[in-house]
Amino acid sequence: MKKFKFITALAVCGLALQVASAPVYADYAKENAYQPKTHYLAANSDNVRWGNLGIGEPALSVNSGDIVTVEAITHHSGDDYERMIKGDAGVEDIFHWTADEKHEADRAPGVHILTGPIEVKGAEPGDVLEVRILDMNLRPSGNPEFEGKTYGSNAAANWGFLYGDMIEEPKTREVITIYEMESDGSTDWAKAAFSYTWTPQTDPNGVVHETIDYPGVIVDPDTIVKKHDILKDIRVPVRLHFGTMGVAPREADVVDSIPPSYYGGNIDDWRVGKGGTMYYPVAVPGALLSVGDPHAAQGDSELNGTAIETSLTGDIQVILHKKENLNSKLQDLNFPLLETEKEWVIHGFSYANHLAELGEDAQKAIYANSSLDKAMKDAAYKTRLFLMKGMGLTEDEAYSLMSVSVDYGVTQVVDGNWGVHAVIDKTLFAKKETKFVSLRTSFERIGAELTWDNRAKTITTTHGSNELVIKIGSTEGSFNGKAFELVTPVNIDNGVAVANEYFVEMYLSKLLTSR
């Protein structure tokens, strides 16, 4: 496989790369000029897998540094055919299932629709794949009747934490709640539209599904009773994220999409959203990144079994870090690590690598062996190592810091391999991890031009045919004329427009990308 390497324009311009101060996500290889490209990966039956991740024919092959606009479709779309499937060619294609024809015939052993895999050229086991989430948008309903809206489904399912343990009868009921959002993202909350109790559903092959036991079954509206006026006056803050994203593991070719593990997968951490950066240990050639299980909102724990499961489109940039050039935070990385502007997030699981730890029957055994106590231990071990190796602390320093400042949360208790995450506040490390830089200096370094509109309080940066407009003090912006929400506002400090270096890194590449 031919090796490509990504390069920042820093090198193109002949300027020295400030490795010492550069954040981890900026230290990709510096040889060979390569202009990153944008790709569009539509979701349709050619480009998705259902229920598993692993080895297989790539849906797309990219170079390190490339930006991929990737469509991700929720496997819960069948909970409301009218709102979540009808009129959307891609979703209709994926869900197409008649007595004679089933486009996605293999929906096993898990449940998620995953777009990809995306092959990253040159990726080899031992490397680290960085995935920056530059943008994320709701997918509008394809049904003209629901124009301007996006819907999502929350299923209180049989794998939920309180299933069988309800107060009201029947104690084992499954309930679907459909949530509605403005598809242009103009409101930052979701509202419940209606709910219904799951009734036995007969699929096109005549199999009756007494419970939610198979993904993509289209619920027959004539079999259910819709309850309206639910969750009145309640609005759920939106937290767009990918529930499942990860690379192919080395242990098996086809892996159940439900339990998360060292390769990422179904982590179900709502922080894996816009402005977040994931780091995955590459385990197979080409990395083979899968993206899916999009969520509009989820709380830490995903208690009843699901989030607000909806369809989203994200702009992700993939950056390959070669084994020989890994910085101290990424060396020997053996878990999915999240970075945001303000935090590092360590993901622990009941089993750090359930495929390797639980033997041949691992993919089934994991469901009977999960525990938050184990996940807590795993998260603690990983945090300790991250602080020691990544931040250069002694064990005693790391352990003290973990107790007085690191917040441990319950990621999920519904995915087989239960999760506990550790949130490490970057301000602990002051300037070492949160450095504010001049926007002008940073953007001009890549040859971009900046103009300042004093009346509108906007900065316009152009590079080639790309134009990024940033409004000072707000997250409003536009990219190539299209409204674009920034991760964080850019502020004026002593007359200079400054932003966190993390922010600048996030958008430099977008500006550099050729279409």
Added chain:
Amino acid sequence: MKKFKFITALAVCGLALQVASAPVYADYAKENAYQPKTHYLAANSDNVRWGNLGIGEPALSVNSGDIVTVEAITHHSGDDYERMIKGDAGVEDIFHWTADEKHEADRAPGVHILTGPIEVKGAEPGDVLEVRILDMNLRPSGNPEFEGKTYGSNAAANWGFLYGDMIEEPKTREVITIYEMESDGSTDWAKAAFSYTWTPQTDPNGVVHETIDYPGVIVDPDTIVKKHDILKDIRVPVRLHFGTMGVAPREADVVDSIPPSYYGGNIDDWRVGKGGTMYYPVAVPGALLSVGDPHAAQGDSELNGTAIETSLTGDIQVILHKKENLNSKLQDLNFPLLETEKEWVIHGFSYANHLAELGEDAQKAIYANSSLDKAMKDAAYKTRLFLMKGMGLTEDEAYSLMSVSVDYGVTQVVDGNWGVHAVIDKTLFAKKETKFVSLRTSFERIGAELTWDNRAKTITTTHGSNELVIKIGSTEGSFNGKAFELVTPVNIDNGVAVANEYFVEMYLSKLLTSR
């Protein structure tokens, strides 16, 4: 016992109390005018108990509505006698221990120094005691050598989560890290000063403590080796809070202070700080509130066994809610509930009431039976009930909301009865839970006078001899001429100074209080 009831000045002024829109913390009884008083409860050997809470002689008796300035001393002061005991008469008194004399002779069965108990007149089992934390300040070192500083100790102790599971040898070491802060609170972080490994310490009675197995042992500086230059350039964000606060339980007269339970106690949630309001189910006549175990900072999980253990002084207001007047959120309350300006926090434990659930040997048995899985279940049950009874939701509505929006975190894994908490964002309920009110209207309703200084952008409110100055858009303020940090800034909206009703309620009573 004579019953006193607190009354807001709303009734004094003859204005109707807006019960429907008033937050839960404002609905205390409305009969009989009573002017709340301020009390000062110093920490000394007369006013503290060590290692336990429960029935006993009150250190102070107050009426509902009264404000108590309460000093709380850390039981870890002996980790650095020079910085944390010497020159501070109260602390010296409490820690006084020679071969012949030990002021606090009974340090059992737990470890915390608790100021109190505070009797609340008229409190009876079935009532709910509300405790608002109006202010909280670091206690300056009493040693002139360390003037202007406050110190805290973090002990990586034998009850820590990774004890015996360390990477470096000896794997079973205990390490003390001393942190330093500006005692005037002018910086919002702590920095490590030095650390040392615990060595066997001989107490005044000749008993050798190989490990940290008894509270209040003064560490002999000649027996330890101090390591300086640790945690270099790292600053820990300060989160002042009471690790332990709670009422006396009904099950036993003397209860180990370590495991938290339905009556509160050692919850170790860093959110129990300034601006927070706790609600406890009253279990014995007089409620008997204990306050202590002050922390300068802690992460969710308190991983190594302790926080930054320091001494603090808090202003708390206690408000009694009689059984017959409880609103839907407080009815049948059977756990310590936290409210902040933006959140409701539900506290779950491995055992909701370990004293009742684990039989006669409960106080010992709890240490062998803890698990996050159980605590998660308890937190989920409690959240469900809170949303159903407190917010009027159906079970299906509550369960969906819990999954799509409630964040579950690991409170602690080191206190015997392990904790998981649920954070419920008030914005879910929009105006029902987060109502912005005019500062002028609110304060004038109690007969306070407001003046506005346009140049300084300050609002001065006076009531009797009390004066509260608020600076617009900042948390800087003063109370009776003394600098006072507000919980949240007051902002101008359409020319009107507005604040969250929660904020206004927090400070109304302070202004009303007679000294």
